[in-house]
Amino acid sequence: MIQSVTRAAQILKALGNESPRLGVTELAERVGLAKATVHGLLRTLEEEGLVEQDPDTGKYQLGMVLFQLGSTFLENNTLRSRSLFWAEALANRTRQSAWVGVLHGDHVVVVHHVFRPDDTVQILEVGASIPWNASALGKALVAHLPPARRRRLLAGPFERLTGSTLADTGALTAATDRAAAAGVALDDQEAIVGEAGIAAPVFDSSGHVAGALGITGPVERLIPDGPVPELLGAVRECARGLSRDLGARRLPVPE
Numbered sequence: 001m002i003q004s005v006t007r008a009a010q011i012l013k014a015l016g017n018e019s020p021r022l023g024v025t026e027l028a029e030r031v032g033l034a035k036a037t038v039h040g041l042l043r044t045l046e047e048e049g050l051v052e053q054d055p056d057t058g059k060y061q062l063g064m065v066l067f068q069l070g071s072t073f074l075e076n077n078t079l080r081s082r083s084l085f086w087a088e089a090l091a092n093r094t095r096q097s098a099w100v101g102v103l104h105g106d107h108v109v110v111v112h113h114v115f116r117p118d119d120t121v122q123i124l125e126v127g128a129s130i131p132w133n134a135s136a137l138g139k140a141l142v143a144h145l146p147p148a149r150r151r152r153l154l155a156g157p158f159e160r161l162t163g164s165t166l167a168d169t170g171a172l173t174a175a176t177d178r179a180a181a182a183g184v185a186l187d188d189q190e191a192i193v194g195e196a197g198i199a200a201p202v203f204d205s206s207g208h209v210a211g212a213l214g215i216t217g218p219v220e221r222l223i224p225d226g227p228v229p230e231l232l233g234a235v236r237e238c239a240r241g242l243s244r245d246l247g248a249r250r251l252p253v254p255e
Helices: 003-015 024-031 035-047 064-076 078-094 136-142 147-154 169-182 229-245
Strands: 051-053 060-062 097-104 107-114 129-131 185-188 195-203 209-218
Touching: 003 024, 003 035, 003 051, 003 060, 024 035, 035 051, 078 097, 078 107, 078 209, 078 229, 097 136, 097 195, 107 136, 129 136, 136 147, 136 169, 136 185, 136 195, 136 209, 147 169, 169 185, 195 229, 209 229
Parallel strands: none
Antiparallel strands: 051 060, 097 107, 097 209, 107 129, 185 195, 195 209
16 A cells, blocks of 8 residues: 555545544644644645645645545446435435435445425435444345345444444344345434434345435334334335346345
């Protein structure tokens, strides 16, 4: 590997985490490099538009070029482009927000989000990264991974976002087994208190799981006394439709 590229990537990742702006000293501490090295890398990244410096505070943040690169990635992502119709249909059919997610490490990244079709204020969640164990999307994905990768993720460690987040190998193994059998996964206030999720896997032409499609909304609407059958059916059907659009031929039949 080229050391300077690795170090620059570490700086970009540090800026992309929780703190939106960081100074040279803070970045040096986070990435474990000398301040002079970090300063030199930042100047190069700034010249390329990958980071920007706040003239008032002197702190750095991610630059506009990264936004442009991210937008290009989304436009060229096959799963996202094929999901536009199905996610819209799912949101309209269920009257809930529809999300499409992919697995990145041990997190699910939202690559497409259709707002709940009402007049409430909502926040676009494209780009959001959620621990796989705290979301229906993540469980739907992990349930259909190759055995070796599934075992690695089920071994942990796990993040807790709420008191209801599943963070135990046994409980998550059981949850993903249920998701594999039923063709749909659930989360009950595991990412956000008061909200639930229902998601189903999406498969590509090779038969591998490519992502997941699901809905999120108030727990009393999605799973008041258990999951609402009509919502389960809608999620499954739209995920299967998206899978067919991706070229999947043989789809698992829920038990």
